Amino acid sequence: MERAPDKRIPLCKPFLPKRSLAYLADTLESGAMGGDGPHGAWCEDFIRERIGAAMALLTNSASSALDIACALAGLAPGDEVVMSSFTFASTASAVVKTGATPVFVDIDPATLDLDVDACEAAITERTRAIIAVHYAGQSRDIEALAALADARSIRLIEDAAQAFDSRKSGRALGTFGALAAFSFQQSKNLAVGEGGALIVNDARLVERARHLRDKGTDRHEMQVGAKPFYSWVEIGAGCQMPEPLAALLRGQLEQADFITAQRGRLWRRYHRNLRAMKIPLSLRQTKIEEESGSNYHLFHVICDDASTRAPLMNYLSERGISSAFHFIPLHSSPAGARYGRTVGALPVTDSVSAGLLRLPLFVGLTEGDVDHICETIGDFFAT
Numbered sequence: 001m002e003r004a005p006d007k008r009i010p011l012c013k014p015f016l017p018k019r020s021l022a023y024l025a026d027t028l029e030s031g032a033m034g035g036d037g038p039h040g041a042w043c044e045d046f047i048r049e050r051i052g053a054a055m056a057l058l059t060n061s062a063s064s065a066l067d068i069a070c071a072l073a074g075l076a077p078g079d080e081v082v083m084s085s086f087t088f089a090s091t092a093s094a095v096v097k098t099g100a101t102p103v104f105v106d107i108d109p110a111t112l113d114l115d116v117d118a119c120e121a122a123i124t125e126r127t128r129a130i131i132a133v134h135y136a137g138q139s140r141d142i143e144a145l146a147a148l149a150d151a152r153s154i155r156l157i158e159d160a161a162q163a164f165d166s167r168k169s170g171r172a173l174g175t176f177g178a179l180a181a182f183s184f185q186q187s188k189n190l191a192v193g194e195g196g197a198l199i200v201n202d203a204r205l206v207e208r209a210r211h212l213r214d215k216g217t218d219r220h221e222m223q224v225g226a227k228p229f230y231s232w233v234e235i236g237a238g239c240q241m242p243e244p245l246a247a248l249l250r251g252q253l254e255q256a257d258f259i260t261a262q263r264g265r266l267w268r269r270y271h272r273n274l275r276a277m278k279i280p281l282s283l284r285q286t287k288i289e290e291e292s293g294s295n296y297h298l299f300h301v302i303c304d305d306a307s308t309r310a311p312l313m314n315y316l317s318e319r320g321i322s323s324a325f326h327f328i329p330l331h332s333s334p335a336g337a338r339y340g341r342t343v344g345a346l347p348v349t350d351s352v353s354a355g356l357l358r359l360p361l362f363v364g365l366t367e368g369d370v371d372h373i374c375e376t377i378g379d380f381f382a383t
């Protein structure tokens with residue numbers, strides 16, 4: 001069945017509850033547009049309590065939160081950080097900004113998590129941290145990675161950009177490492193355009209985290225009445241989330257259970273439909289999704305034969321269905337080759353990156369849309 005062009009199905013679409021728009025209108029009316037306003041404070045308290053962290057600080061992106069996390073972890077030139085190559089550029093960029101070197105290792109084919117054995121084998125006397133990336137908003141191996149980091153006395157940082165509201169063994173992703181980053185960028189489950197949060201689980205880092213986020217100043221101390229004025233105390237950057245975006249985020253956080261439930265319903269429908277079809281696509285990660293408290297950030301398939309991905313994407317696109325792939329592995333990207341080090345070959349990363357395809361998933365997509373997308377995929381393989 002062909003769809004009219006105006007019915008094109010996007011890959012993702014932010015969910016904007018009425019309350020978000022009301023909070024935004026209040027904020028614009030009040031003229032208080034900077035960071036650290038009442039909606040921002042509400043969001044930080046809500047996130048901290050919901051996940052059980054020492055502190056949540058809203059930022060203008062997960063990228064900024066990762067920059068601050070790497071600085072707080074004390075990374076310096078000569079240090080190494082073991083991480084996945086199957087991630088967004090910001091994960092490695094944050095490391096390189098400190099002068100440290102990202103060391104890329106392979107991922108587990110079933111979970112797309114950092115391969116724990118490969119991670120352990122890559123640790124040297126220079127290793128100062130491990131960064132775990134919770135691809136698609138989930139992790140099977142975060143406890144093993146936390147135990148490894150602990151045993152070697154190195155920091156664990158969680159790139160939880162995709163993982164707000166996900167859990168492992170009942171504990172929120174973002175609370176296993178000393179530091180973590182969430183994203184509220186356009187394509188995420190909670191989306192305000194550009195935005196994020198730095199999560200601090202090590203209480204000793206709380207005060208410095210604020211300074212680094214607040215342009216290197218101790219302005220917060222002045223705001224809470226602990227000092228008569230503020231001054232420059234650190235090398236920082238302007239990483240706060242403006243209040244209008246915090247207003248949008250507040251409305252979404254109030255609906256967090258609804259958002260996760262809706263995404264889960266659609267996710268399970270995709271899974272059930274595609275599992276019943278005899279087509280050469282792998283549905284990986286699905287076991288962890290079913291076992292853990294996933295936020296259902298992505299629904300993706302992996303083409304058994306990578307050469308079918310581009311024609312499948314074209315076929316879907318011609319029929320009004322958006323799809324996307326990622327990531328171009330960092331170890332084979334220009335900056336990755338310049339600034340990083342790769343341990344051996346990364347065959348799983350290369351093959352997943354070549355075959356993975358994301359399908360539309362957002363609140364507002366209907367079960368009928370999901371059926372239509374799955375049928376169209378079936379038609380592609382039948383022709």
Ligand SMILES: Cc1ncc(COP(=O)(O)O)c(C=O)c1O
Nearest residue numbers: 061062063088090161183185196
């Ligand atoms: C794994 C991962 N890390 C970091 C980021 C960067 O997030 P932001 O766009 O909020 O800076 C993203 C964004 O998509 C991501 O997927």
